[in-house]
Amino acid sequence: MPLTDPDRLFPVEARSRDLARALYQGVAPLPIISPHGHCDPRWFAENARFPDPAQLFVVPDHYVFRMLVSQGVPMADLGVPRVDGGPVETDPRTIWRRFAAHFHLFRGTPSAMWLDHSFEHLFDIDTVLSADTADDIYDRIEARLAQDDYRPRALFDRFGIEALATTEGALDDLRWHAAIRDSGWSGRVITTYRPDAVVDPEFEGFAENVAALGALTGEETNSWAGYLAAHRNRRAVFKAHGATATDHGHPTAQTEDMPAAQAEALLHKALAGDCTAVEADAFRGQMLTEMARMSLDDGLVMQIHPGARRNHNADVLARHGRDKGFDVPGRTDYVGSLKPLLDAVGMEPALKIILFTLDETAYGRELAPMAGAYPALRLGPPWWFFDSYEGIKRFRTATTETCGFYNTAGFNDDTRAFCSIPARHDVARRSDCAYLAELVMTGRLREADAHEVAHDLSYRLAKNAYNL
Amino acid sequence: MPLTDPDRLFPVEARSRDLARALYQGVAPLPIISPHGHCDPRWFAENARFPDPAQLFVVPDHYVFRMLVSQGVPMADLGVPRVDGGPVETDPRTIWRRFAAHFHLFRGTPSAMWLDHSFEHLFDIDTVLSADTADDIYDRIEARLAQDDYRPRALFDRFGIEALATTEGALDDLRWHAAIRDSGWSGRVITTYRPDAVVDPEFEGFAENVAALGALTGEETNSWAGYLAAHRNRRAVFKAHGATATDHGHPTAQTEDMPAAQAEALLHKALAGDCTAVEADAFRGQMLTEMARMSLDDGLVMQIHPGARRNHNADVLARHGRDKGFDVPGRTDYVGSLKPLLDAVGMEPALKIILFTLDETAYGRELAPMAGAYPALRLGPPWWFFDSYEGIKRFRTATTETCGFYNTAGFNDDTRAFCSIPARHDVARRSDCAYLAELVMTGRLREADAHEVAHDLSYRLAKNAYNL
Amino acid sequence: MPLTDPDRLFPVEARSRDLARALYQGVAPLPIISPHGHCDPRWFAENARFPDPAQLFVVPDHYVFRMLVSQGVPMADLGVPRVDGGPVETDPRTIWRRFAAHFHLFRGTPSAMWLDHSFEHLFDIDTVLSADTADDIYDRIEARLAQDDYRPRALFDRFGIEALATTEGALDDLRWHAAIRDSGWSGRVITTYRPDAVVDPEFEGFAENVAALGALTGEETNSWAGYLAAHRNRRAVFKAHGATATDHGHPTAQTEDMPAAQAEALLHKALAGDCTAVEADAFRGQMLTEMARMSLDDGLVMQIHPGARRNHNADVLARHGRDKGFDVPGRTDYVGSLKPLLDAVGMEPALKIILFTLDETAYGRELAPMAGAYPALRLGPPWWFFDSYEGIKRFRTATTETCGFYNTAGFNDDTRAFCSIPARHDVARRSDCAYLAELVMTGRLREADAHEVAHDLSYRLAKNAYNL
Structure with missing residues (x-):
C-alpha cells in the first residue's frame, strides 16, 4: 500500500x-x-551531499522536533544545538530512532503528510515510520543521500x-x-x-x-x-x-x-x-x-x-x-x-x-x-x-x-x-x-x-x- | 447552458x-x-425608468466597483462621482465595457452570483459577461429598461x-x-x-x-x-x-x-x-x-x-x-x-x-x-x-x-x-x-x-x- | 420512529x-x-430517588431554562429559586408543561439531542416532546424515577x-x-x-x-x-x-x-x-x-x-x-x-x-x-x-x-x-x-x-x- x-x-x-x-x-x-x-x-x-537523514528531516526543522518536545523529549536529545555549545545528541541514527518512535504524534498533521510524501516519492519508502522500521528506513534514505542525483x-x-x-x-x-x-x-x-x-x-x-x-x-x-x-x-x-x-x-x-x-x-x-x-x-x-x-x-x-x-x-x-x-x-x-x-x-x-x-x-x-x-x-x-x-x-x-x-x-x-x-x-x-x-x-x-x-x-x- | x-x-x-x-x-x-x-x-x-445598465449595476454599487478598483481601475473611470464635481467617465457603455472586461475578478464571489441571477432571471441573458459579450448584453439590458414593466x-x-x-x-x-x-x-x-x-x-x-x-x-x-x-x-x-x-x-x-x-x-x-x-x-x-x-x-x-x-x-x-x-x-x-x-x-x-x-x-x-x-x-x-x-x-x-x-x-x-x-x-x-x-x-x-x-x-x- | x-x-x-x-x-x-x-x-x-421530571431536567439546568427565558418566559415560572426566597413555581407538572410547550426552541441545539437521547434510551420515550405529549411523557418519566433501578x-x-x-x-x-x-x-x-x-x-x-x-x-x-x-x-x-x-x-x-x-x-x-x-x-x-x-x-x-x-x-x-x-x-x-x-x-x-x-x-x-x-x-x-x-x-x-x-x-x-x-x-x-x-x-x-x-x-x- x-x-x-x-x-x-x-x-x-x-x-x-x-x-x-x-x-x-x-x-x-x-x-x-x-x-x-x-x-x-x-x-x-557548494552542492555538497546532505549529511544524513536526521540532519535532513529532524534537527533543522522546528515543525518536527517541537512535537516531540511537547511530549517531553528534551530538545538536546534530538540534536538541536545549544547556544553555549554544550553537549547534545550527535549520533544521527539515535536521533532518527527517537523521531521514529514518536512518529504517531504527527497523526493528522501536515508534517506527517509532507514527511510521508518525501519518504515515498523521493526515497521510495513503502512502510510507515515507527520504532520497528526506523533503522531500515534510515539506511534506505542514507543510501540515496550518498548518490549524486540526491x-x-x-x-x-x-x-x-x-x-x-x-x-x-x-x-x-x-x-x-x-x-x-x-x-x-x-x-x-x-x-x-x-x-x-x-x-x-x-x-x-x-x-x-x-x-x-x-x-x-x-x-x-x-x-x-x-x-x-x-x-x-x-x-x-x-x-x-x-x-x-x-x-x-x-x-x-x-x-x-x-x-x-x-x-x-x-x-x-x-x-x-x-x-x-x-x-x-x-x-x-x-x-x-x-x-x-x-x-x-x-x-x-x-x-x-x-x-x-x-x-x-x-x-x-x-x-x-x-x-x-x-x-x-x-x-x-x-x-x-x-x-x-x-x-x-x-x-x-x-x-x-x-x-x-x-x-x-x-x-x-x-x-x-x-x-x-x-x-x-x-x-x-x-x-x-x-x-x-x-x-x-x-x-x-x-x-x-x-x-x-x-x-x-x-x-x-x-x-x-x-x-x-x-x-x-x-x-x-x-x-x-x-x-x-x-x-x-x-x-x-x-x-x-x-x-x-x-x-x-x-x-x-x-x-x-x-x-x- | x-x-x-x-x-x-x-x-x-x-x-x-x-x-x-x-x-x-x-x-x-x-x-x-x-x-x-x-x-x-x-x-x-416617481416610478421613472432606470437610466442605463451602468447606472443600474455598476456606478452606485460599491460591492461591484471596489473589486475593479482593487485591481487598479481608477474609480473615476467607472463613473463614480467626485466630491468636487470634477470629471469622471459619463458614457454608460464605456463604463459597462470596463466592468465586463474585469468580470472574472468576481469568480467565487456572491456578487457574481447576484449579477448572473439578475442577468438571467430578469434580463434573459444566457451568455457570460466578458469583454466579448459586453455590448450585446448592454443592449439587451438597455432594451428592457426602456419597457414599462421594468x-x-x-x-x-x-x-x-x-x-x-x-x-x-x-x-x-x-x-x-x-x-x-x-x-x-x-x-x-x-x-x-x-x-x-x-x-x-x-x-x-x-x-x-x-x-x-x-x-x-x-x-x-x-x-x-x-x-x-x-x-x-x-x-x-x-x-x-x-x-x-x-x-x-x-x-x-x-x-x-x-x-x-x-x-x-x-x-x-x-x-x-x-x-x-x-x-x-x-x-x-x-x-x-x-x-x-x-x-x-x-x-x-x-x-x-x-x-x-x-x-x-x-x-x-x-x-x-x-x-x-x-x-x-x-x-x-x-x-x-x-x-x-x-x-x-x-x-x-x-x-x-x-x-x-x-x-x-x-x-x-x-x-x-x-x-x-x-x-x-x-x-x-x-x-x-x-x-x-x-x-x-x-x-x-x-x-x-x-x-x-x-x-x-x-x-x-x-x-x-x-x-x-x-x-x-x-x-x-x-x-x-x-x-x-x-x-x-x-x-x-x-x-x-x-x-x-x-x-x-x-x-x-x-x-x-x-x-x- | x-x-x-x-x-x-x-x-x-x-x-x-x-x-x-x-x-x-x-x-x-x-x-x-x-x-x-x-x-x-x-x-x-444518599442514593435517594430523583424528585420529579422537572427537577431532573429543567430546574437545575441553565442550558435548558435560559432558552425559555430568552423567549420571554420568566425564570420564576420555571421554578428557579429566588435569592430572597420569594415565590416561584413549585408544581413540577406545570414547569414541565411550560418546558414542553417551548421544546421547539431547542431545534438544532445539542440540548435537544441530549434530552432526546435521555428520553429514548433511559425512559423509553418514543414521541417528541410538545405541549400535546407533555403529560404522557411526564408520567412515564415519573414512573421510572420511582423505581430503585433509577x-x-x-x-x-x-x-x-x-x-x-x-x-x-x-x-x-x-x-x-x-x-x-x-x-x-x-x-x-x-x-x-x-x-x-x-x-x-x-x-x-x-x-x-x-x-x-x-x-x-x-x-x-x-x-x-x-x-x-x-x-x-x-x-x-x-x-x-x-x-x-x-x-x-x-x-x-x-x-x-x-x-x-x-x-x-x-x-x-x-x-x-x-x-x-x-x-x-x-x-x-x-x-x-x-x-x-x-x-x-x-x-x-x-x-x-x-x-x-x-x-x-x-x-x-x-x-x-x-x-x-x-x-x-x-x-x-x-x-x-x-x-x-x-x-x-x-x-x-x-x-x-x-x-x-x-x-x-x-x-x-x-x-x-x-x-x-x-x-x-x-x-x-x-x-x-x-x-x-x-x-x-x-x-x-x-x-x-x-x-x-x-x-x-x-x-x-x-x-x-x-x-x-x-x-x-x-x-x-x-x-x-x-x-x-x-x-x-x-x-x-x-x-x-x-x-x-x-x-x-x-x-x-x-x-x-x-x-x-
Whole structure:
C-alpha cells in the first residue's frame, strides 16, 4: 500500500472527487514557484551531499522536533544545538530512532503528510515510520543521500523548481548567491531583502547592526537621510543578486507616516537604546512605510509577516536560541495599524504589498475587505501553522467571497526543509483544487473557469505577484 | 447552458441535495420581506425608468466597483462621482465595457452570483459577461429598461416584495415616502429612523444637525430633555410614514446608562465640539440606551449595526466621499459594551433589539450566548461582507447550537442595488435550506421540523422580528 | 420512529458514514471517564430517588431554562429559586408543561439531542416532546424515577461510568465524598480542588473565606507562607478524598511570577479589600503559578477554565443568583497571559496543565501552538457552549494540524445534569469518529490508526491526562 493516498485531500463525494482530480491533473505538472522561504543558498552554491537523514528531516526543522518536545523529549536529545555549545545528541541514527518512535504524534498533521510524501516519492519508502522500521528506513534514505542525483542541485531540478527565493538579512554578504551566479548553474535561486536586524530597535545589537550597515554602504546611518540611503543601497545590491522582494517580520502590523524630523529623533533614540516598547513599534512602523515608498522606486515587492510572539519561552531561548518552535501567534490588528501606510501609498497600482497573518480572524474581517479595495494590497497564502489542508480551506472560504482570487498571491512554502517543498506545493494544489471543485459542484464557479483559476493559484499568481 | 445552476448552493451528496431542493421548493414562492436596506424611495415615488445598465449595476454599487478598483481601475473611470464635481467617465457603455472586461475578478464571489441571477432571471441573458459579450448584453439590458414593466413599481411586484424598508436620516423630510403613500400605489415601502447624524458627536456638522433637529421639531435641543423629546417627535413622524424600526450604525457597540445630568453635560460638550473620542463614544452609547427606552414606549424595533471603520482611505474619502467600498470591519466587543443597556432593559420581553456584526468571532463567543439568554435580543443575519453562502453557513454553525433559530431575525438584504434583492433572498433561502438538510441528514433535526424552520427563516422570523 | 437517528452525527456520504459507524462501534462500549463536572456527590452518598421530571431536567439546568427565558418566559415560572426566597413555581407538572410547550426552541441545539437521547434510551420515550405529549411523557418519566433501578448509584452503573469527578470549593467539608467512601459502594466518585473563593480577591467574602481556610487548616493565612501552606493542606485533604486534579475558573488567563514579598503585600491588600481590578487579576495570576508549583509536588493535574464574564445581568444575579445562564464568554488572551507561568514551569514534563477556552479564536492562534511545544500543556475539550457537534468539529480542525491528538486531554462532560452524561459522551464519540472518518477518506490518517485514535479520544487520553 502506498504511504500516500493518490486521491488525498480531494472531496469524498464521487463527482466532486472526479472533478478535483481532473483539476489537479491539470496543475500537477506545473513548475514550482517558491517566492518565499528559508533554504540555505550555500546548498546550491557548494552542492555538497546532505549529511544524513536526521540532519535532513529532524534537527533543522522546528515543525518536527517541537512535537516531540511537547511530549517531553528534551530538545538536546534530538540534536538541536545549544547556544553555549554544550553537549547534545550527535549520533544521527539515535536521533532518527527517537523521531521514529514518536512518529504517531504527527497523526493528522501536515508534517506527517509532507514527511510521508518525501519518504515515498523521493526515497521510495513503502512502510510507515515507527520504532520497528526506523533503522531500515534510515539506511534506505542514507543510501540515496550518498548518490549524486540526491545532491541539492539535482533535487532542485527533480522538484521542477522554476524559481526559489531564500531570505537574507540586510548585512549578509550574499556570497553564496554570488557563488551560485558565478557557477554557471542554470537554477534560479534568488535572495530576498530582510532588514529586521537593522529596522527593529528591539533586535539584539540594533545599534551595532546599523553601524555595520553604515560601514557596508558608506552611508552616514546616524542621520535619517543617510540611514534611508543605506537601505536603498542594500536593496540595490540585493536586487543585483536576483531579489524581487523584501520581507518584514514584525511583532505587529503597526505602520506610521511621521515627518522626517520626528523619524530622525526616533532613530537617535533607537540607536541610543532609549526607545520604549511603543516607540520601537513606531520606528518599525515608520520603516514599513519607508520601505513601501522605496518599493515604488525600485520595484521590489513588499512582504509583511506580522504577529509572531517570538521566543515565547525564556529557557528555550537561552539554551537553544531563536526559531526553535516556541514562537506563538497573537492577536493582530490590521485595519488601524496599516492605515498610515495605506493613506500614503495604498492607492498606488504599481505597488505590491503582500500581507500575511497568523491571526485567522483577520482573514474575513480585515484582510479580505482591504485587499478587495486597495490596489497596492495582495493576500499572501496561509502561513506557518496554517499551511495545511484545513488552513487553506479556512483561508479560501473566509477571503474569496470578499476579495476574489485575483487579490491573492498564490502559494509560498516558507520552508527551510528543502525536501518538503514539492510536498507542500502538492498539498496546496490539491487543497485548492478541492475547494474549486466544491465551488463548481455548488454552482458558484463555472467548470472551465475552475481550470483557469487552478492554474492561476498554482503558478501564475505567484509568478505575477513576485515579478518572477 | 443557464448562467445559474438550478441546484446551486445545495449540498453535493445526492440525498442531501434532494432534501435541500425539497425544502427550497417549499420556500421559493414565499413573498420577500426586506426589512432593512438602502433603496431610494424616490424610485417608487416617481416610478421613472432606470437610466442605463451602468447606472443600474455598476456606478452606485460599491460591492461591484471596489473589486475593479482593487485591481487598479481608477474609480473615476467607472463613473463614480467626485466630491468636487470634477470629471469622471459619463458614457454608460464605456463604463459597462470596463466592468465586463474585469468580470472574472468576481469568480467565487456572491456578487457574481447576484449579477448572473439578475442577468438571467430578469434580463434573459444566457451568455457570460466578458469583454466579448459586453455590448450585446448592454443592449439587451438597455432594451428592457426602456419597457414599462421594468420600471421600479413593476419590478417591485415582479420580485414578490411584501414589504420593503428604506433608511432615512432623522432630518429627512420623508417627501418620497409621503408621495408613495399619497400616490395610491399598493406597494408597501416604509422608512426606518436612522439618527446617526444627530447622535454621533463625530459626524460632520453634528451641532448644526442637532440645531436642525430642534428647528424641525420645535424642541429645545440644547437641553437633554428637549433633545430626547425631539427624537421622540421624529420617531413618531417616521412611524407615521410606516417605520417599524430604527437603525444605529456606530463604530463600536458601546452603551452607557448615565444619570441625566451627566448626559446633559456631555450633550453640551458635544454641541460645543469639545468631546474627546472616548466621550463621543460614551454619548453615542448613552443614546443607544435612550433609544431602547423609547422603543419600549413606541414599539419601534431597534437595530444596532456596529463595527465598521468607515472611510478607511483618506484620499478616497476626500475625492469620492462616503460609502465607496473603503469601509473595513474591526474587532468589536459586545459582552462588555452592551452590559449597561442590557442591565437597563435587556430583560424586557416586549423590547426587540436586533444585533448585527462585522466581527464573526463574536457569533459564538458573545452574540449567541447573549441572544440565548436575554429576552430583548435577536441576532440579525450575516451582514455586508458575510451576506453570502459561506457567511451564512458560518453564522448558522456558530450560533444555532447556542441560541437556536428562534432568537434570530430572518434575512435582510441591506442593499442599494434593487435588482439584487431577489437574488440575495434566493441565496439566503438556498443556503439556509442547505444547512437544514445537513442537520436532518445528520440526525440533528427532524425532517418535518426542517420544513417549518425553512419557512420561518425565509419569511416568518423577519416579519415577526420587525413587526411587519 | 426512534427519537434519535442511529447514524446521527456521522458523515452523509456512504463510505464515510460506514467508516465512521465502524469507528464508533469500536468505542461505544467503552466505559465513561468523567474527569470534570458538577454532579452533586450527595446523590451518590444518599442514593435517594430523583424528585420529579422537572427537577431532573429543567430546574437545575441553565442550558435548558435560559432558552425559555430568552423567549420571554420568566425564570420564576420555571421554578428557579429566588435569592430572597420569594415565590416561584413549585408544581413540577406545570414547569414541565411550560418546558414542553417551548421544546421547539431547542431545534438544532445539542440540548435537544441530549434530552432526546435521555428520553429514548433511559425512559423509553418514543414521541417528541410538545405541549400535546407533555403529560404522557411526564408520567412515564415519573414512573421510572420511582423505581430503585433509577436511583443515582444504579444509573451510575447503567451509564458505565468508570470514574466521575465532582468539583468542591476549598472550604467544603467533603462530607458526601467521605460518606460515599465509607458506604462501601464500589462506584468511583472523586472530588476536585476548586479554590476560586479563596484565591480571587473579587469573590464575595474573600477575606472571610481566607480566614475560614486558616481556621480549617490551622495555618496563619495572613502571611504568604501560611496562606500557601493552607492550600497545600487542603490539596492533601482533597487528594485523600480521591482528587487527582484542581480547577481554576478565572475571568482571564493572566498569570504572574512575582517575588514572595510582593505577593505577600498583595495578599494583605486583598484581605483588606483594597485591590484594584488589575491587582486582583495579578493576585489570581500569581496563584495559578503557585498552584502549578504545588502540582509539581503533589501530582494533582491543573485545570484552567478562563474567560467567562460571569453574571452578566445585574437583575438576574440579584434575583436568582449565580449560574443561571447569564455567563457570557469574552475575548481571552493566552499567549501573553500564560508566559510567566510557562517561563516558571512550562518545560516540566511531569506537570500536566489542561487549558480550556470559551474564545475559539485561541484554538489555532494560541492554544494549539503552545500545546504543540510546551511539555506541561494539554488542551481540554471544547467547553460549555462549544460542547457540541459543530464545536467539536471546529476544535479538531483548528488544533489537530498544529498539536496533533496527543496534546489533547480527551472528553469532559462538565455537567450538573446527571442524565445527560451518557448522551454527551455519545455525542463526543460520534463527532470524533466523524472527524476521523473524514481524515481517513481524504488520505490524512491511516484506517488502522483511526481505530486507535478513536479509542484514545474516547477513553485513554482522559484517563491518562487526569491520572485516573
